[in-house]
Amino acid sequence: MPRTVAADEEGTVSSQASPTLSLKGIGASPGVAVGHAYILDRKRVRTPKLRLAEAEVDPERMRMKTALELSDQQLSDLKEQISHSEGPEHALILEAHRLMLHDPMFIDEVNRLIVEDRINAEWAVRRVARKLKHLFDNIPDEYFRERRSDVEYVADRVVRNLLGQVVDEEVAVPENAVVVAHDLSPADAALLARSGQVAGFVTDLGGQTSHTAIVARARSIPAVLGAGRASEQISPGDLVALDGQRGILLVNPSEAQLAQFHETMRRYQESEARALEAKDLPAQSTDGFRIRLVGNIEFPEELPALLSHGAEGIGLYRTEFMFLDRKEAPSEEEQYRAYRQVLEAMEGRPVTIRTLDLGGDKVPGKGKHEKEPNPAMGLRAIRYCLANRELFRVQLRALLRASVHGHMRLMFPLISGMSELREARSELEACRTELGRAGVPLGKRIPIGIMVETPSAALIADRLAQEADFFSVGTNDLIQYSMAIDRQNRDVAYLYKPLHLSVLRSLRNIVAAARDARIPVAMCGEMAGDSVYALVLLALGFDELSMTAGQIPTVKSILRQSNRAEAQKLLDEAMELTTAEEIERFIRMEMDKRFASEG
Known part of the structure; x- marks a missing residue:
């Protein structure tokens, strides 16, 4: 039984036997860390309930x-x-x-x-x-x-x-600590990250889009979030090994488990070192098929990590953060400055900016909040923008103004048919005309693409390709809608299968439509950055894959070692199988045989 180090109330350290505990959460920031637990107790204060005279x-x-x-x-x-x-x-x-x-x-x-x-x-x-x-x-x-x-x-x-309690108390974190908390405020996450003492983050709550995840990725700190009752199950001083890619936690691991984690950490560090060495090398198969690897970002501070890992541009810049928790939507000037900042920082590399993807029940300045019976299929994304034209036009004007500062590509989300694409393009051209008449400098022609993330768009991809300059497949929603599931619903989340035969057929149809129309086709969903699917995506023929910074080295390494013709044979063989489980088992087995050392 392993030994662990724990601090008592006096602050002294004692050695005690503790059983190994295995926990699973959400891999929110890739990397592997081993360190002693520092429990940050920010539990909600007890609220007094009093009646007033x-x-x-x-x-x-x-x-x-x-x-x-x-x-x-x-x-x-x-x-x-x-x-x-x-x-x-x-x-x-x-x-x-x-x-x-x-x-x-x-x-x-x-x-x-x-x-x-x-x-x-x-x-x-x-x-x-x-x-x-x-x-x-x-x-x-x-x-x-x-x-x-x-x-x-x-x-x-x-x-x-x-209540007169201390707020924002200074926290002295020991070196190489794994910070464990129920949740972390944006201030806590940022201040802890900049201390340089934190080896990793573990929280009970949160996910890949939480503030802690964003801070951790920006600082390249491994993080496992949404780990249930981890803060209650881990004690101060426990030895914690975490894998921020797979969302795995081991508390007080055995010597064998610890050795395995250290080996995983060594391989990850080697991969990171190779990333720095190979960051300027192309992601090109051995038979010459070139795929551009780009990044997904929420905030501009993620850019340095993307560039250091070899990202060739931005494949998905989500613009919703500017609309967060506000009484009024951001002004055209505020949006213009934000887009300009990213375009200039990328120094001519392509930046694909997605227009607003908000739901109609959470919009700045909206006073009435009606609960939609099925919000995932309700008034959201391009539908909301076309129903609220002035909000949409403000963003489009800001984007057009910013286009002079870099290589911008514009992308409309959740397009389900040709009418939506035409209406959105019409609004863009109206804004271009308005700004042109006012003498505002504008960039050259901006490529206009669509997110292919509905089954309807996948089925008419050949028609959409006639009027879109590029496709970007949003697999998160495409898989969810294809399988008729809510992937946030734990009762049916097991049905979320990227290698379901229907999904593979949809992807093949989308790529074929793009090829026939001679337009580029990208993928920016979670599937793009999962190394297990790298050969499948190479075989399908995607021109571009967009992912987080930490995923780029492994995907690039796999692509540079692979032959596309062989990958196509592998995919054909996989698609002869019927169930998603059979296909996934076959692909994972083949990936393990070829790339076991890639982790």
Whole structure:
């Protein structure tokens, strides 16, 4: 039985026997880490529930006002502190939290409960926060569902200030620590990451689009999030081995397990070293088929990691973060500056910017929140933009203005038919004409592509290819819609199979349509960065694969060792099988035979 190191209340370290515990979470930032657990206890403070006398109502409202002002000042100070070390994007997250403190939906409702229900401010804040969090449950986009935690962070800050508790306490993390927490606020994640002491992150909550994941990827810190009750099951000082690619955690591993993790870590570090050496080499098969490897980003601070890992451009720049937790949508000028920043940073490399992919129930300035019965198939993405033309036009004007600063490609999400594509292009041309008449400098012709992520688009890909300049396959939604499942629903998530025969046939049809029309075809879903599928995607003939920075080295290495003709024979053989399980088992077995050393 392995030994582990644990700290007692006096801070001394003792050695004790502990059983090995295996936990599974979400691989949110690739890499392997081994270190001792540092438990960050940021549990929500207990909320007092008191009834007020009439004479106590006005003083309670004043107490609330003071707590809001103090919270605002704290966030302002943190924003200033983080912007110097972490860049402006993390500061934008804290600015969004400040905006929530001034949001009438929050403040007015808290004051109403204090006055009408005569309850104390702490109780009122929690009730309003719970109501706001429920609004996020109906949002199909994973990134925006993750923003539920932002409401919790802001509410917790206000409640702690109401109670006079310490907020933003300095944390001294030991060197090479694995930070374990129930959840991490954006401020905690950024400050811990910049300390240079953290070997890895483990949290009970969160996913690939949470703030902690974004910070971890930007800093190349391995992270396993959404690990259930990990913070309760791991003790201070426990030895933790984590794999941020596969989402695996071992607590107090055996010597054999630890040796295996160290070997995985060694291979990963070698892969990273090869990435630096090979970052300027092409991802080209041995028989000359060239695939461009590019990156998915949420925030500009992810760019350095992408470039150092050999990304040849950006295949998916999600623009929704600018619309996060605001009373009003960002102005044309604000959007223009954000797009310009990324285009200039990429120094002429292609940047594919996806227009707004929001659900209709979470939009800045929207006062009425109606729960859609099936939001994933409701008013979202291009449908929402075409139903809210002025919001769409503001973004299109900002994009057109920014196009002079780099190599921009524009992409419309969730296109289901030709009419949507034509309407979206019509709006773009109207904005181009408007800006041209005003004498605004514009870039040369911008390639206009579509996200192919609905079965309808896959089936009429030949027609869409006549009017789109490129395709980018969003496999996350394409697989979900093809299989008629909600992949966030644990009861049916097992049906999410990228190698289902129907999915492979759809992908083959999409690529063939693009080839016939002589337009490029890319993939930007999670499937693109999973090394298990690299040979399949090579065989299908994708021109471009877009993924996170840490996935590029392994995918590139596999592609450079592979022969496309052999990969095509392998895919043909796989597609003779019937079930998704048979196909996946066959592909994994073949990948293990060929590339076991690639991890």
